[in-house]
Amino acid sequence: MAQTPALRVGIIGGGFMGRVHTQAARSAGANLVAVASSSADGAKRAAEALNIPTWYATVDELINDPQIDLVHICTPNATHAALAHKAIAAGKHVICEKPLAVSSAESGALVEAAAAAGVVASVPFIYRFHPLAREARARIADGTTGRIFSVRGSYLQDWLLESVDDNWRVSSAAGGASRAFADIGSHLVDLMEFMLNDRIVSLNAVTNIVHAERGGKKVETEDEAVLIFKSAAGVIGTLMVSQVAPGRKNRLLLDIAGQAESIEFNQEHPETIWVGRREGSILLPRDDSQNSPEANRLSTVPSGHPMGYVDAFAGYVRDVYATVRGEAIDGVPMFADGHRSSKVIEAVIESAKTGAWVNL
Numbered sequence: 007m008a009q010t011p012a013l014r015v016g017i018i019g020g021g022f023m024g025r026v027h028t029q030a031a032r033s034a035g036a037n038l039v040a041v042a043s044s045s046a047d048g049a050k051r052a053a054e055a056l057n058i059p060t061w062y063a064t065v066d067e068l069i070n071d072p073q074i075d076l077v078h079i080c081t082p083n084a085t086h087a088a089l090a091h092k093a094i095a096a097g098k099h100v101i102c103e104k105p106l107a108v109s110s111a112e113s114g115a116l117v118e119a120a121a122a123a124g125v126v127a128s129v130p131f132i133y134r135f136h137p138l139a140r141e142a143r144a145r146i147a148d149g150t151t152g153r154i155f156s157v158r159g160s161y162l163q164d165w166l167l168e169s170v171d172d173n174w175r176v177s178s179a180a181g182g183a184s185r186a187f188a189d190i191g192s193h194l195v196d197l198m199e200f201m202l203n204d205r206i207v208s209l210n211a212v213t214n215i216v217h218a219e220r221g222g223k224k225v226e227t228e229d230e231a232v233l234i235f236k237s238a239a240g241v242i243g244t245l246m247v248s249q250v251a252p253g254r255k256n257r258l259l260l261d262i263a264g265q266a267e268s269i270e271f272n273q274e275h276p277e278t279i280w281v282g283r284r285e286g287s288i289l290l291p292r293d294d295s296q297n298s299p300e301a302n303r304l305s306t307v308p309s310g311h312p313m314g315y316v317d318a319f320a321g322y323v324r325d326v327y328a329t330v331r332g333e334a335i336d337g338v339p340m341f342a343d344g345h346r347s348s349k350v351i352e353a354v355i356e357s358a359k360t361g362a363w364v365n366l
C-alpha cells in the first residue's frame with residue numbers, strides 16, 4: 007500500500023509564529039517547501055534557521071509556487087487579509103493567524119472567498135487543542151457539569167508592562183484598532199465559546215491604556231480590557247485581558263460554574279483541570295483511563311509525560327491537514343470562527359467607546 011503523500015506547505019513570516027508553525031507542520035508530517043518574509047534577507051535567515059530548503063524574496067513567489075498545497079500566514083495582523091486572498095486565489099489551502107483580519111468586513115470577505123474557492127481555511131485558535139480543554143467541552147456537552155450559570159475568564163501577560171516595551175502590535179496600523187483584546191482576548195472568547203458550545207450575545211466593555219506613549223509615539227491601542235457579558239443560553243460572565251499584569255506570562259484561565267460542578271482550565275498548567283463540587287472537589291489529570299474520547303484523541307503521549315503549548319499547536323495543525331485530506335474532524339477553527347472573533351472585537355471596541363451594551 008502506498009502512503010498518502012505529505013502535504014507540501016509554505017510559511018510566510020519568520021518570527022515567533024513562523025518558528026512555531028514550522029515545528030508543528032513538521033510534527034504533523036508536512037513537507038516544508040519554502041519560506042518568505044518581509045524581505046529577501048529575512049526569508050534567507052528564516053530558511054537557514056528553520057532548515058527549510060527554499061526561500062523566496064517575495065511572498066507572491068511563494069504563493070504562486072505550484073509545489074505548495076497550503077500556505078501558513080504568520081505575519082502582522084494588518085497583512086493577513088491581502089495575503090490570505092492571494093493564497094485563496096492561487097487555489098491554496100490556508101492557515102492564517104489570528105486575528106484573521108483587522109475588521110469584520112475583511113474577515114467576512116475572506117470567509118466568502120474561501121468558500122467560493124473550495125479550499126480549507128483555518129485560524130489557529132490552538133488552545134482548543136489542549137486535551138483537557140476538550141475534556142471540559144465534553145463534560146459540559148454530556149451534561150456532567152450541569153446547567154452552566156457563570157464564567158470568570160482572564161488572559162494575562164506582562165511583556166508590555168513598561169513604557170519602553172514596544173512591538174508592531176501597539177500600532178493600530180499594523181495590529182488593528184484593538185491590541186490586547188484582539189491579540190489574546192480573541193483566544194479567550196474563542197475557547198470559552200468552544201467549551202460552552204454557546205455564544206456571547208451581549209457585552210459591555212471597558213478598556214484602558216496605561217502608557218500614553220511607547221517608542222516615542224502616542225499609544226492608541228488598549229493594554230487592558232474588561233467585559234461583562236450574557237450568552238445565548240443565559241450564562242453571565244466577566245472576562246479580563248491584560249498585557250501589563252506583572253508576573254503573568256500567558257495565563258489564560260477559564261473558571262466555569264455549572265449546577266453540578268465548576269471546571270477551571272489554566273493553559274499554563276494544562277495537564278490538570280480543577281473540578282469543583284460542593285462535596286469532593288478533585289484535580290482531574292490528563293489520563294486516558296479517565297478522559298473523554300476527544301481528549302484522548304489529542305493526547306499523543308501517555309499521562310505523566312507532560313504536554314503543552316507546542317503539542318497543542320501540533321494537534322491543531324494535524325487536524326487541519328486531516329481536514330484538507332477530507333477527514334471530518336470535530337473542533338477545527340475555520341475562517342468563520344475568525345470572522346466571529348472579528349465581530350466580538352468590534353463589539354468590545356464599540357462598547358468601550360460608547361459605554362453602552364452591544365448586541366452580537
Ligand SMILES: NC(=O)c1ccc[n+]([C@@H]2O[C@H](COP(=O)([O-])OP(=O)(O)OC[C@H]3O[C@@H](n4cnc5c(N)ncnc54)[C@H](O)[C@@H]3O)[C@@H](O)[C@H]2O)c1
Nearest residue numbers: 019020021022023043044080081082083085103104105130
Ligand atoms: N495562535 C497563537 O497562539 C499566536 C501566538 C502569537 C502570535 N500569533 C499571531 O501570529 C501573527 C504573527 O505574530 P508573531 O508573534 O509571529 O510576530 P513576529 O513579529 O514575531 O513575526 C512576524 C514576521 O512577519 C514578517 N512580516 C512582517 N510583515 C510582512 C509582510 N508584509 N509580508 C511577509 N512577512 C512579513 C516579519 O518580518 C516577521 O518575520 C500575528 O497575527 C499574531 O497575532 C498567534
